Amino acid sequence: MQEPTRRRFLQAAAVGAALPLADAVAQDPPSADQALLGIVRQRFKFLSDAQLKAVQAGLQRSLASAEILKRTRLTQIDEPATIFVADLAE
Secondary structure, X not given: OXXXXXXXXHHHHHHHHHHHHOOOOOOOOOOHHXXXXXXXXXXXXXXOHHHHHHHHHHHHHHHHHHHXXXXXXXXXXXXXXXXXXXXXXX
């Protein structure tokens, strides 16, 4: 079993919130952008169709860039060099 992370929790929350919105006939689970758009629709009911389309485009761009970042592997040299020095009371 994988260790729980914030990303997995948010994905599960998004899918869980979108399940009531999904058609009972549909067999495929909603994609991440559709699940997140369902949350936006529930939370911001006053948005127009044009605004929802803009939000959906932004969600798709964000998810695409997240996929690119997930594929990027960091080596040890890419990690920040941090030095901790304790300020001891004398």
